[in-house]
Amino acid sequence: MDLQLEGETAIVTASSSGLGKASAEALAREGANVVVCSRSRERIEAAAEDIREEAAEGAEVMPIEADITDHDDVVALVEATVEAYGGLDHLVTSAGGPPSGPVLDTPEEEWYESYDLLVMSVVRAARAAYPHLADSDAGTITCITSTSVAEPIEGLVLSNSVRRAVIGFVKTVAREWAPDVRANAVLPGAHETPRVSDLIEQSLERGEYEDYEEGLQDWAADIPMDRIGDPQELGDTVAFLTSERAGFVNGVSLPVDGGRLHG
Template sequence: MKLGIEDNSALVLASTSGLGKASAKALAKEGVNVTINGRNEKKLEEAVDELNHVGKGNVKGTVGDISKKEDVRRLVERTVKDQNGLDHLVTCAGGPPSKVFIDTDDQDWYESFDLLVMSVVRSVRESVKFLKEGEGTIVNITSMSVKEAVPNLVLSNSVRMSVIGLMKTLSKELGPEIRANSVLPGPHKTGRIKELIEEELKRGNIGAYEEGLEGWTEDIPMNRLGKPMELGELVAFLSSPRSSFINGAA
């Protein structure tokens, strides 16, 4: 299905791996010119090279830490300059540390808020004037944990809920010129799931990696982890005119 977004421009945060990268890939396959972002320069270069071979979209990369205000401002500026504008913003972030409530301190909460909430606040603030010019879109990749708490992920479970409230508010304040939606992925086959299972192994909560994997999939009707591109293609759809009546969804 052609989504009608060829030659548009997009910025995808935290996109050198996982669901962010899959979203950038799906957009590039549709002919969107995409700027991707990560903190590791080598990993960023490898991702840019890979994504420039998947479709017509011109993919560029900018190093930056999305929890830092100045880095976010620079990311948006570079995207507008490199891609001649900004039509679509996709916000994504790595997960905060796996912890139970009693093991967290104030710094954990401050850092998680900067990573998960302020990265969205700042990137939207910097992007709004450009998105308005072309009836743009904002898609936030968050987590199913905002609907159903996941054990040992108190930071993610709690802080991500703020983003849902923000996106629903933005859909009203910025619409209809700009649409804002959230996707709440369950477990997908990414490095994040591998990391969480390994943490459970270290804690002694499971006896083998396979046991941990089964724990993530046992309640999923499809009885498997999601494929990153399945989520990426949803993000591309929500960024397109094909979803023009969807605004404020989560």
């Protein structure tokens, strides 16, 4: 399916690895110009090289060092994108996961830090991008969150609690900014990202699994599809939501989890 994204421009935040990078790769494969960012210049430039290898002919990839918890960095990210490409059509927000832990072991400062990372990063980016998205004929916002917004995950009180604010923001924006801008969220379950691979490798070192494949199967134990996701499957879903093929999809929170969620 041709998503007709050729020549359009997208920003994907926190995209040096994992699901953010996979989303940037999917957009670049469809011909979009993609601006990627990370706090580490070295990591984001390396990621940009990987994404260029996936990109369609003519699609450009621009890496920018930016901290999504810094207001000025986010504004500069948007301004640099508009200066380079003459506008902005799509914003995809991603962020690293907050610390794990139960309620009583989670200090108050981690709540504020997680809110800044997971929620305010989205608010900053969306507000900075809005005028340009509204000027586009194809303006979209797609927020990568987690299935924890729909069903709590044991030991992840911060993700379970704080990420839900992103869904409230998406649903509000989907009403306030339509029809100029569509806004949706994706709720990824377990995917074979570098973070998950590292966790499996750590379990292997502790002797919890005989091999890596056993670790993968353990992560997939409660997934009806009997496997965890490939990050590109999430990326392809993001690309679809940004495209006019999903032109009547607005305000949706879409699980991409192999059917694990119970409701």
